[in-house]
Amino acid sequence: MTSKPGPEATHAxxxxxxxxxxxxxxxxxxxxxxxxxxxxxxxVALHLASQGQRVEVLAKRNLGEGATAWAQGGIVGxxxxxxxxxxxxxxxxxxxxxxxxxxxxxFIAENSAQAVSWLVEQGVPFSPDPxxxxxxxxxxxxxxxxxxxxxxxxxxxxxxxxxxxxKAHAHPLVTLRERxxxxxxxxxxxxxxxxxxxxxxxxxxxxxxxxxxETLPARAVVLATGGVGKVYRYTxxxxxATGDGIAMAWRAGCRVANMEFIQFHPTCLYHPCLLxxxxxx
Ligand SMILES: Cc1cc2nc3c(=O)[nH]c(=O)nc-3n(C[C@H](O)[C@H](O)[C@H](O)COP(=O)(O)OP(=O)(O)OC[C@H]3O[C@@H](n4cnc5c(N)ncnc54)[C@H](O)[C@@H]3O)c2cc1C
Numbered sequence: 597m598t599s600k601p602g603p604e605a606t607h608a609x610x611x612x613x614x615x616x617x618x619x620x621x622x623x624x625x626x627x628x629x630x631x632x633x634x635x636x637x638x639x640v641a642l643h644l645a646s647q648g649q650r651v652e653v654l655a656k657r658n659l660g661e662g663a664t665a666w667a668q669g670g671i672v673g674x675x676x677x678x679x680x681x682x683x684x685x686x687x688x689x690x691x692x693x694x695x696x697x698x699x700x701x702x703f704i705a706e707n708s709a710q711a712v713s714w715l716v717e718q719g720v721p722f723s724p725d726p727x728x729x730x731x732x733x734x735x736x737x738x739x740x741x742x743x744x745x746x747x748x749x750x751x752x753x754x755x756x757x758x759x760x761x762x763k764a765h766a767h768p769l770v771t772l773r774e775r776x777x778x779x780x781x782x783x784x785x786x787x788x789x790x791x792x793x794x795x796x797x798x799x800x801x802x803x804x805x806x807x808x809x810e811t812l813p814a815r816a817v818v819l820a821t822g823g824v825g826k827v828y829r830y831t832x833x834x835x836x837a838t839g840d841g842i843a844m845a846w847r848a849g850c851r852v853a854n855m856e857f858i859q860f861h862p863t864c865l866y867h868p869c870l871l872x873x874x875x876x877x
Contacts, residue, residue, distance in 0.1 A: 626650075626798070626813045626814050626815045627649070627650040627651055627652045627771070627814060627815070628641075628644055628649055628650070628651050628652075628814060628815055628816045628817070628818065629651075629652050629654065629778075629798060629799055629812050629814035629816075629817050629818070630644075630651055630652070630653045630654070630817075630818040630820060631654050631778040631799060631817065631818065631819050631820060631821055631840075631841055631844075632653075632654070632655070632662070632818075632819070632820030632821045632822060632841065633653050633654070633655035633659050633662065633761070633764075633772065633774075634662040634663060634664040634757070634820065634822055635664040635753075635756060635757065635760065636820035636822075637653055637818065637820035638653065638757075638760040638761065638763075638764050639714075639760070640818050640820060641653050641764055641770050642718070642760065642763055642764060642767065642770070645764075645767045645769040645770050648769070649769065650769050650771075651769060651770050651771070652770075652771045652773060652812065652814075653764065653770060653771070653772050653773065654773045654776040654777070654778055654799075654801055654812075655772070655773070655774050655775070655776065656775065656776065656777035656778070656804075656836060656840070657774075657775060657835065657836055658774060658775070659761060659772060659774045660757065660761075661834055661835065661836050662757075662822055662834055662836050663753070663822050663823060663833060663834055663836075663837060663859075664753050664756065664757045665753050665754045665757040665758075666753055666754075666832075666834060667752055667753025667756075668750050668751060668752060668753065669735075669737060669745065669747060669750070669752065670735060670737070670745035670746055670747030670748075670752045671711075671712060671715070671745065671746050671747070671752060671756070672684070672708055672740070672744050672745055672746075673708040673709050673711065673712035673744060673745075673746055674705055674706075674708050674709050674744060675708075675709050675712065675728075675729040675730060675732065675734060675744060675746070676728075676729050676734060676742060676743060676744060677729070678742050678743075679742050679744050681702065681705045681706050683741055683742065684701075684705035684708070684744065685698065685701050685702050685705050686741075687739055687740050687741050688701040688704075688705070689701065690739070691739040712730065712732075712746050713730060715746075715756060715759070716730055716732070718759050718760060718763050719759045719762070719763070720748065720755055720756050720759040720760075721748055721755050721759070722746050722747065722748050722752075722755070723746075723747055723748055723749055730746075732746045733746075733747070734746060735747055773801075773803075775803075775804040775805055776801045776802070776803055776804070777801060777802045777804060777840075778799045778800070778801045778821075778840065778841075778844065779799075779800050779801060779802055779809060779844075780799065780800045780844055780847065781796050781798075781799055781800075781817060781844050781845075781847070781848045782796065782797040782798045782799060782800060782811065782813075783795065783796055783797070783848050783849075784797075794848070794849055796814075796816075796817050796848065797813060797814070798811065798812050798813040798814040798817060799812050799814065799817055799844075800812070819841035819842075819844060819845055820841065821836075821839070821840045821841030821842070822834075822836055822837050822841075823837040823839070823858070823859050824837060824838065824839035824842065824855075824858060825837040825858060825859050826838045826839075827839070827858070828858075833859060837859075842855075
């Protein structure tokens with residue numbers, strides 16, 4: 597909680613929460629704050645900006661750091677004439693050993709082609725195939741019955757992240773704040789108005805360069821802080837994967853579910869001299 601700053605914020609100053617409440621009364625003027633500058637955060641930011649909304653995107657380390665730029669293999673879409681939503685849902689359920697939420701798997705499969713098309717429109721340089729759907733080369737990975745993985749050689753995440761970051765940099769309604777670490781959501785409790793019910797007024801964020809915790813009022817806050825792989829000492833996940841958004845949501849009273857699902861992909865084999873990685877099948 598910002599009122600009890602954690603170790604990194606101990607010596608930083610904290611703006612007074614009442615300011616957030618007063619400022620939030622004119623919430624229409626405030627931006628949407630998106631916490632996280634990976635694929636999830638940048639996608640939300642660009643969609644909101646395209647609807648005329650002002651957006652501030654925070655990244656707690658450099659903008660390039662996060663899981664997105666590390667993804668290699670590719671991104672799934674129901675694109676080919678030999679593919680179908682039913683086939684994708686079936687493969688997902690089989691790979692998920694009966695633990696898959698069918699509604700979610702179906703939603704993702706139904707919207708996957710549109711999502712890949714959107715990435716193509718943003719200028720992601722996927723590997724081409726003039727004969728392929730949308731002009732894309734599709735590969736087939738473990739668990740998939742057909743070729744349905746769009747990729748940019750073997751550095752798909754880097755290609756996606758660079759393209760979306762370039763779009764976000766160029767968009768006049770998007771502000772990117774690098775090395776700004778959100779430390780807590782500002783809720784009714786912080787502004788002394790618990791009777792307002794569960795409302796979020798913005799975020800407290802540590803400006804790492806200035807070593808100050810600032811109040812960022814927002815008309816809405818999007819938590820897109822990635823995974824929690826760093827709960828393990830040895831992991832192929834990036835340093836940023838510490839579950840900050842999940843912790844902030846939990847402290848604000850949100851329900852948190854399925855925490856036992858930790859990203860294990862890709863698998864790793866450690867040797868003192870070498871690190872082998874391969875994707876799971
Ligand atoms: C090695 C590797 C290979 C992978 N390969 C594939 C693949 O081939 N295909 C596939 O589909 N998926 C793959 N994945 C998974 C995929 O990369 C992730 O699911 C996806 O990128 C997650 O995107 P995200 O935006 O949710 O998170 P991230 O890209 O991790 O972004 C999180 C963002 O949140 C920011 N952040 C975190 N905490 C805070 C805070 N407190 N304040 C401010 N900012 C904060 C970070 O700085 C970062 O900008 C792979 C993952 C890894 C690690």
